[in-house]
Amino acid sequence: MISRPGTKKPLVRQNLETRVHTLVTKRTVGDARTGNILVKGDCLAGMRALEDRLMEKIQLVYADPPYNTRRKGRDYDDDMDPGKWLTMLEQRAVACRSLLKPTGWFFLHLDANGLASAKLMMDRIMGEENFTFLVTWERTPKLTFLGQGASPIVRNTEFILVYSKNRKKRTKLKRLTRDMEATRKVLRQYNLEVVRDKGRLLIEEDGPSGKPLSVFEHDNFSVKSISHDKRLACFDRLYQSTRINPSSTLQSRLAKRSRQGHLYSVRYTPDRGKRAGREIEVLLFNNRQLWPAAENAFIRHGKIFRRVDISTLWTNEEISAVGISSQGGVRLIRGKKPEELLERIILLATNPGDHVMDPFAGSGTTPAVAQKLGRKWIAFEKSDSVEKLILPRLKRVVTGQDKSGVMYRNQEYAEQCFDYIDLPGEPLPGKP
Numbered sequence: 058m059i060s061r062p063g064t065k066k067p068l069v070r071q072n073l074e075t076r077v078h079t080l081v082t083k084r085t086v087g088d089a090r091t092g093n094i095l096v097k098g099d100c101l102a103g104m105r106a107l108e109d110r111l112m113e114k115i116q117l118v119y120a121d122p123p124y125n126t127r128r129k130g131r132d133y134d135d136d137m138d139p140g141k142w143l144t145m146l147e148q149r150a151v152a153c154r155s156l157l158k159p160t161g162w163f164f165l166h167l168d169a170n171g172l173a174s175a176k177l178m179m180d181r182i183m184g185e186e187n188f189t190f191l192v193t194w195e196r197t198p199k200l201t202f203l204g205q206g207a208s209p210i211v212r213n214t215e216f217i218l219v220y221s222k223n224r225k226k227r228t229k230l231k232r233l234t235r236d237m238e239a240t241r242k243v244l245r246q247y248n249l250e251v252v253r254d255k256g257r258l259l260i261e262e263d264g265p266s267g268k269p270l271s272v273f274e275h276d277n278f279s280v281k282s283i284s285h286d287k288r289l290a291c292f293d294r295l296y297q298s299t300r301i302n303p304s305s306t307l308q309s310r311l312a313k314r315s316r317q318g319h320l321y322s323v324r325y326t327p328d329r330g331k332r333a334g335r336e337i338e339v340l341l342f343n344n345r346q347l348w349p350a351a352e353n354a355f356i357r358h359g360k361i362f363r364r365v366d367i368s369t370l371w372t373n374e375e376i377s378a379v380g381i382s383s384q385g386g387v388r389l390i391r392g393k394k395p396e397e398l399l400e401r402i403i404l405l406a407t408n409p410g411d412h413v414m415d416p417f418a419g420s421g422t423t424p425a426v427a428q429k430l431g432r433k434w435i436a437f438e439k440s441d442s443v444e445k446l447i448l449p450r451l452k453r454v455v456t457g458q459d460k461s462g463v464m465y466r467n468q469e470y471a472e473q474c475f476d477y478i479d480l481p482g483e484p485l486p487g488k489p
């Protein structure tokens with residue numbers, strides 16, 4: 058039974074049993090049943106109706122409700138009273154939470170209008186301790202031409218609240234990186250050219266991860282600073298110097314055993330941090346560590362690029378809403394999200410085969426991307442966008458014909474099917 062966290066009281070008192078019986082599978086698109094489901098109807102009624110099938114099955118909820126911009130739209134209305142909007146969202150968030158696996162994640166996408174009230178509401182429902190990130194997405198570029206638009210400050214950001222269902226049981230979000238051309242400021246850190254011989258083995262022992270750790274001393278070497286314009290040509294010998302981390306017993310122990318003016322290289326496999334499980338080589342020189350530029354950077358098109366972790370600011374250069382109107386071959390006038398945004402979210406929070414659920418599917422971006430990435434999906438949409446946009450889009454995706462947006466990870470993901478369910482019935486309390 059879908060209920061508020063910590064209570065046995067049903068979320069919606071009205072008896073919905075009859076509605077469950079009227080849930081009919083209209084048709085299956087494709088050859089075989091895969092568990093992918095598109096439901097036309099209010100997502101709250103849909104989640105109640107599918108409760109037995111979906112309870113604690115969902116690894117990721119991505120919810121992108123109307124933001125309550127107070128505008129009437131062509132595809133959907135977005136002008137509810139703010140109190141009613143929040144109640145509508147709260148009831149659906151409670152239902153989503155019930156269907157989430159204990160390991161699962163809830164991403165709620167909003168603009169600045171509802172962010173503050175929705176954050177407090179989500180803290181109550183998901184538990185403040187499960188709030189993990191607030192992502193700011195720079196939807197469009199910062200630059201507009203002078204006089205464009207009525208607002209003196211360009212509104213170009215949206216927000217995603219990220220909650221786990223249970224912080225003790227949640228799966229770790231995946232580590233995703235992005236490639237950035239290294240700026241002059243960044244390259245300034247890579248200011249050493251190191252030339253060295255193969256080295257003499259000095260120490261061989263068990264490293265922190267149980268794998269071998271070897272220390273070599275180099276008799277023939279040079280360490281010299283290098284000018285900016287030579288960095289590209291010397292990339293293989295380019296190093297950055299950082300201080301020894303005093304809280305690392307391994308680094309402090311090796312530093313203590315090293316002599317001033319001598320160069321050592323240490324090969325080992327860290328058991329913690331972003332390099333965990335991968336054999337690395339770091340140099341020790343005059344009580345400093347020297348890290349090769351190639352550890353974090355690479356050359357592309359004759360320029361040095363760095364691989365950096367993504368942050369809570371998802372910039373327009375990384376993911377842009379510009380030019381997405383024809384993605385999936387369908388147009389949603391307002392609120393359509395880039396496939397690249399859903400790709401990032403799905404990759405962060407799920408593995409292939411996991412269930413992704415979108416209660417406010419709009420033009421069907423989430424199911425389209427989930428399908429291309431080999432995830433199972435359940436999507437709800439109450440408007441005619443189901444027939445106009447989602448069905449044609451998903452038919453193209455499952456038959457492998459969609460060539461826009463995110464690429465299929467594996468062609469077999471394009472040969473599957475989904476059930477399409479039309480959910481008749483009266484509107485539920487809290488319906489917009």
Ligand SMILES: C[S@@+](CC[C@H](N)C(=O)[O-])C[C@H]1O[C@@H](n2cnc3c(N)ncnc32)[C@H](O)[C@@H]1O
Nearest residue numbers: 099100121133392393394417419420422438439
């Ligand atoms: C912002 S749009 C979602 C856009 C979508 N993420 C995309 O990329 O196309 C919000 C959608 O939620 C739908 N919606 C609003 N209330 C709903 C409800 N109670 N149940 C199901 N869908 C609902 C609207 O019709 C609209 O299509």
